[in-house]
Amino acid sequence: MPKRVLVIGAGFAGLAAATSLADKGFDVTILEKNSIPGGRARVFEAEGFTFDMGPSWYWMPDVFDTYFARFGKKTSDYYNLVRLDPSYKVVFGPDEAVDLPAGLDNLEILFEGIEPGSGVRLRQFLKQASYKYEVGMNKFVWKPSRSVTEFLSLKLLFDVTRLDVFQSFASHARKFFTHPRLLEIVEFPVLFLGATPENTPAMYSLMNYAEMALGTWYPMGGMHEIVKAMVRLAEEKGVKILLNQTVKKIDIHKKTAHRVITTEGIFETDVVVAGADYNHVETSLIDETNRNYDDAYWKSRVMAPSSLLFYLGVNKRLPRLLHHNLFFDEDFKVHAQEIYETPRWPSKPLFYASAPSKTDPGIAPEGCENLFLLIPVAPDLTDDEATREHYYNLIMDRLEAYVGEDIRNHIVFKRSYAHNDFKQDYNAFRGNAYGLANTLRQTAILKPSLKNKQVSNLFYTGQLTVPGPGVPPSLISGLVVADEVAREFN
Ligand SMILES: Cc1cc2nc3c(=O)[nH]c(=O)nc-3n(C[C@H](O)[C@H](O)[C@H](O)COP(=O)(O)OP(=O)(O)OC[C@H]3O[C@@H](n4cnc5c(N)ncnc54)[C@H](O)[C@@H]3O)c2cc1C
Secondary structure, three states: OOOEEEEEOOOHHHHHHHHHHHHOOOEEEEEOOOOOOOHHHOEEEEOOEEEEOOOOOEOOHHHHHHHHHOOOOOHHHOOOEEEOOOOEEEEEEOOEEEEEOOOHHHHHHHHHHHOOOHHHHHHHHHHHHHHHHHHHHHOHHHOOOOOOHHHHOOHHHOOHHHHOOOOEHHHHHHOOOOOHHHHHHHHHHHHHHOOOHHHOEHHHHHHHHHHHHHOOEEEOOOOHHHHHHHHHHHHHOOOEEEOOOOEEEEEEEOOEEEEEEEOOOEEEOOEEEEOOOHHHHHHHHOOHHHOOOOHHHHHOOOEOOEEEEEEEEEOOOOOOOOOEEEEOOOOHHHHHHHHHHOOOOOOOOOEEEEOHHHOOHHHOOOOOEEEEEEEEEOOOOOOOHHHHHHHHHHHHHHHHHHHOOOOHHHEEEEEEEOHHHHHHHHOOHHHOOOOEOOOHHHOHHHOOOOEOOOOOOEEEOOOOOOOOOOHHHHHHHHHHHHHHHHHHHO
16 A cells, blocks of 8 residues: 655645655545645736736756756646746836846946946856856755755865855855845845845855756746646645645654544545645644744744735736836835834835736736735734725825836726735734745745654654745755655655
8 A cells, every 4th residue: 555645734845745755655635724726826817817825936947957857858748938038127216217128148248337347347247146046946945954064065065165154145145246236136036035135145145047058038927827736746746735724733652643624524634744834734733842943033034025915917017027027216225124123013014016917918818917016014913904005095195106007997897805814714824825934044044944853653744844935946845855755754
């Protein structure tokens, strides 16, 4: 009889873990609380618009290719990827914006035009970043990080100094560029990691390599196409995906998980892989005595920001926007302080506007624009309708000033989403959107462990454990945990 594995949660990590385990011969069932799979990458339709609810940037296409290749498939078997050119727009004010072209030659020309000499330095910066990408994405992130010895054995294979682990990203970037606009452009990808450039190791310039050299892509139909592809592949491998199954308890007897109890039934198992929020699993699904970490540990974690989101259907096109638009028209330092140091609703936030209907007319009615607005905010803030509306108007003023036309009177669909929704929909710790910040003290073996230290057959996967937040790392997390389960239980 094949061993049974129950996977909690059908996010990217849960789907990847389940598919890989089924491929290795396990009998795998996913228990998912929501009515559709995908977790933070769910989708909804309204008034003829199709809204991706979470991720919108498709970076590191090689990771997705590796994922499907592992099962003898190609990304193109499932969805049609297009590279965006320009990659994105950075708005510095109503009359000042820069469009970032795809391709290094054109980027160099752009940089050179802003700061003479910076074109060549960009090439040098990216050459270093490519080494970090090579080592980081091909070696580091595939380590289960259960012991420091995993990394010691790698030491002989690469040059540690070139990885820049102990220098901050901010000081590294300033060795190459001085113009404030260029610094904002190179520091932007680091914001994905959930910490300020001052608190992020310079190793993460690998993100610049990912963005500038490997490009910004989009799967036609939307980001949820990736989820659909993964579900198809999982089911081809024999994974059973049970939706509307909220897990209430993992039954543990003599340090072994035997059963998982959901709102709908009881499931016997040999192994549990928890892909739901790590903190939720520890505090709500198992007894305190079996937890890996206590409340003080969780309190001391630096979280990546949460988000206030707006999904908007607009009954006209907005020619001045690109697919991705970053509004860096306020002081990032003040906003960052209001996220990390003195957490509060921000006074003048930066925000991100995505109009995927620029690339994909199929996700909006003809002549309309599909708009997604995101303000990064501190986790755990008081979230109410009046606050959401205040920020809606605040960023709409700036968006309208930039596009040079009225938007508010052309909204035919509007939905907001913030902390309370993250908690309700995903049991998100402190209403987090993208997990733990990638600071030096929360990297690799210093992240919450992917194995329960007391319960012999309970594993964790997803954005709160290794390697970290983001779609590619979550996918990798699922594959890494599957290898660990197979190593111990095959
Ligand atoms: C607004 C937003 C924008 C983002 N933008 C990007 C981007 O552009 N690019 C990028 O790469 N990444 C982006 N991310 C990050 C990325 O989406 C996440 O890191 C990734 O989706 C996390 O996947 P996961 O599988 O770890 O977790 P999740 O997607 O949260 O999956 C966990 C699953 O567990 C389920 N669950 C929870 N509790 C239970 C329970 N008790 N019983 C059963 N099931 C349960 C949840 O319903 C969920 O389906 C973004 C995230 C957000 C929120």
